[in-house]
Amino acid sequence: MSKISELTEGKWPKTSIIEALQAHGIKKSDTPIPSKPKYGYKVENGELVLCEKEQKIIKLILELHAQGNSLRKIARILNEKKIKGKYGGLWDKSVISTIIKRETKQEE
Template sequence: MFRNHEFLHRRYTLEGYSIAQISEEISSSKEAVRKALKQFKIPIREPSQHHGHPSQAKFGTRLSAGKLQKNKRELDVIATINQLKAQGLSLRQIAKILTNLKVSTKNGAASWHPQMIKRIIDMSASEGRS
């Protein structure tokens, strides 16, 4: 599988799998997958870059019967976050407001972290929702 350009491109570039996730899926070493990516001239992401978790839908969507669908509650939270940011509030202030309002995170946690807010703002900006 790791010698198949289409498979690697789909998993790594389009679906956001990490080298470790691909190597585990095909029972190969991470180094073999890394070499194949280089061989096929597929740009390798920086190790610190967030790779996403294909098993979890992005904030604002949910997985239902194997298909991504919009999550109205989360889309409303995204709109609120963008409105608060537009009003000049800091990431920390937005996180505190959502925590105080008892808005749960994607994973059902009760408290929000400023980094979560930043990821949601960045994601919505890249998708044209801001």
């Protein structure tokens, strides 16, 4: 809000901006859409939605982990299968660890 006020050289005080937004039924999102969504998600029409292709890879990661494979081995398997990371890069154990932690936390 303060940035808008600065850009308009104070011609629109913060309270006027808030009142205008409320009058038009525009609400501030409680959870802003990230510019770089986490693996397994994508932004579509301004909404954060599941990415089915990436969700299948997450399922594979969880299956490999459940089979007792190490994080490093899971990364190696994905790289050998030429499965690219979110932005086209190679997999490493830290990304695998983050995905497993996030997914197992969601299941609780």
